[in-house]
Amino acid sequence: MAVIESGREVHSGGDVAATAPNPVLVEVTRGPITESRHRGAIAVVDAAGSPVLAIGDVAAPVYPRSAVKALQALPLVESGAAAAFRLSDAELALACSSHDAEPMHVEAARRMLAKAGLDERALECGAQWPRPEAGWAAMARAGARPGPIHNNCSGKHAGMLAVGRHLGVATTGYSAAGHAVQRLVRTAVEEMTGEVLDHAPCGIDGCSIPTYAVPLAALAGAFARFAAPEREPAVRAAAIRRLTAACFAHPEMVAGSGRYCTEVLRVLTGLGFVKTGAEGVACAALPTLGLGVALKCDDGAGRASEAMMSAVLLALLGPVLDQARAGAVRAAGFPTLRNWRGQEVGTVRAAGPLAGGLRR
């Protein structure tokens, strides 16, 4: 046991990481002081692949999780599956979504599967209770239990199954890394990020498919490509445009009522294609600026990645947003904190290089 003298600190550093700590970017306050703080890193890259902004360590490998669903959905369009099965824009948006399992999401996922000649028994994402206030109360009332169709990734998985059916391959095991569908998905991510995924750390995502860790700078580069489809080969450009348009047309399908991505997509239609991922990741493609954004909160907090993304969006798009839209982006990322009685108890605020809008 360590013994110290008179309160002098034994450990004040000893960071296991080799590089300097990422800066504090988000503070959560209660009353007069900061209660908790979140560190993180942010990369912004242009369509030529040149870095425009880097805060913190943008070279360390990051599992993008759900933030790259739109990249993973490229084969759904490029393979011809989306056209062959006549998937609607709403269904394509669901293929890019981390949805709430509200009735509209569950019905759309079922339709996608049916169009591909399948049903929910084909899904390999695992069962998940819908979020509170989204559908679980109704489900519980009916004495029902959730299934894989309610998993927030079921739209993505329905899309993957559609690809498999269109290719004419057996769909069992479609979630495994070696399956034809996953190889197409991986290739799309590899091409968009410019990273050789053979060398990338590979983990298993919450929904069972592989997730490859790549630098934030590479993720930002992928989203910059998404923001500038005119620079891509024709088939990819068409797929990017189709998915982007689908998500802008159906923001409610991409997440759900009151959720961050839905609110921001709705407010920034045409300007900011935003998608968050588990463990504090968020990415965005900004088509009018030809920029891609990728960020990660070190500790994985969603409240911080949403605040960080809102700060970045306001800094980059600020000049073209009217007060209402800027206010909505700000409120989505920096909500007033209320307690169980609805009393205002604190705030979420940008800090360090994010305070005052991406200061140097």
Add this chain to the structure above:
Amino acid sequence: MAVIESGREVHSGGDVAATAPNPVLVEVTRGPITESRHRGAIAVVDAAGSPVLAIGDVAAPVYPRSAVKALQALPLVESGAAAAFRLSDAELALACSSHDAEPMHVEAARRMLAKAGLDERALECGAQWPRPEAGWAAMARAGARPGPIHNNCSGKHAGMLAVGRHLGVATTGYSAAGHAVQRLVRTAVEEMTGEVLDHAPCGIDGCSIPTYAVPLAALAGAFARFAAPEREPAVRAAAIRRLTAACFAHPEMVAGSGRYCTEVLRVLTGLGFVKTGAEGVACAALPTLGLGVALKCDDGAGRASEAMMSAVLLALLGPVLDQARAGAVRAAGFPTLRNWRGQEVGTVRAAGPLAGGLRR
């Protein structure tokens, strides 16, 4: 907009805090790499008030939140209210709890209120849905909506109302800082921590009562006092012993089925009185060692505070724990991470000064 050359970082530090960053103490892994990391601080103090261990900044003010419920419950016993209303051990444990609103919790809270001649309409903590798998499914099935009785703090509030009734004061407004009950609660916290709360940052807690920010070192000192009641005046010593015994006898009341505090209290009966608080706080009184522990995860994550506490408990109590109990404390704080299909996808592990058991 900041422009950088060739990927060179613009910001790699710029920490808004004046002191060195707290060390990384917990890592969350997925596959071969760390996915997210948590920093924090830990203080261990002995019953004489001398610091035994300090990791990170233990002088910065921290809102203890629910971690100090047992301190806040001292007036319930010391005022004579607990005896006058014949509160059972289970009910006293509930007064110290952040419960799940399982049926046993809700029933106990209703009994406490009834014993004091009140019902749930007197509660000022606000309504809160019970946790999943605890009671909300049944509630939703019945078409019922949650009320203040389901708030995780309703036992604490029932205890406060009992104090008010015993004192013969009007109970309306009992949650406000100036009410006689809150002044007694504040005095108990002040005496145990040794901090003058007039000078302490004061916020509003989730359940509406005041919360005072004090250094982790002071919180650890309070819990060291809780661990060594023989050093306290007789009335306080008796109250500490009563509350400690009640919580050890009824761990299920202090949190709920499968929850961290319940599991650890059950396994460490007599050895470790543990209580977590929102925003990554956790405290413990170790009666057989005469030590108090207080810790905070910088970013507020409960998964990190639980891991940190388990690491500390294993380091301090390790020599007296058999494999089964040590294993249970370890599993509670360092669970294997599984995805929606139940596949193992990652781990939670101690890092830096916590790795290998509180290395210097």
